[in-house]
Amino acid sequence: MTKTLNDKKAEIFKALSNPVRLDVIDLLLDGEKCVCEIQQALKKYEQPHISKSLAKLKSVGLIKDRKDGLNVYYSLNICCMGEFMTCLNKILK
Amino acid sequence: MTKTLNDKKAEIFKALSNPVRLDVIDLLLDGEKCVCEIQQALKKYEQPHISKSLAKLKSVGLIKDRKDGLNVYYSLNICCMGEFMTCLNKILK
């Protein structure tokens, strides 16, 4: 069965529907980060958990990656994320 | 355990992570609608399914309702929804 527009949007929202992955998004809103920096900032989560979170966000196109030696750098791949998060923050404050 | 900001945001995104509920959001972006109008527009889904979809969206504060006789009218309760959907549409086009 072929995916509708809302099927694809639902996948994007599903990728965002997890607090760990939202913690990652928050960090990337501040600019590109390597995995090691993300792990450093989110020490409370296991390394494989963060790695899987990044993979999920990447799989729906929300973030992109770039390799440099041993490091992998991730950054946001969708411009309107910050605006929407700011809006949600206001509503939830 | 007490909910963090990102726990609450995750719940909002979870509510949005379903194509039927996104179909409902699309309709409400056009303005307030009663359940009967939503059912009319989304005939392919069962009535209880639509009712549950509305309940889920309301439970996280994305939409609000208003009763008038036998009818219940729903409308969006978050201003930045349209803007973000437009952004996603562009990316997914």
Add this chain to the structure above:
DNA sequence: ATATTATATTCCAATTATGGAATATTTACA
């Protein structure tokens, strides 16, 4: 009171997500 219309809820089996633990891959450098 009863019937009708509009909407909501409950129950449930099947599917999918979650995160921990162990393991694998990739790159660089001695």
Add this chain to the structure above:
DNA sequence: TGTAAATATTCCATAATTGGAATATAATAT
């Protein structure tokens, strides 16, 4: 080649979501 550091993947038991079917509620009119 061998080792270490950075990152990714697989496996798995538990938990959560999904949507259909049946049923319930609420408001109005007769």
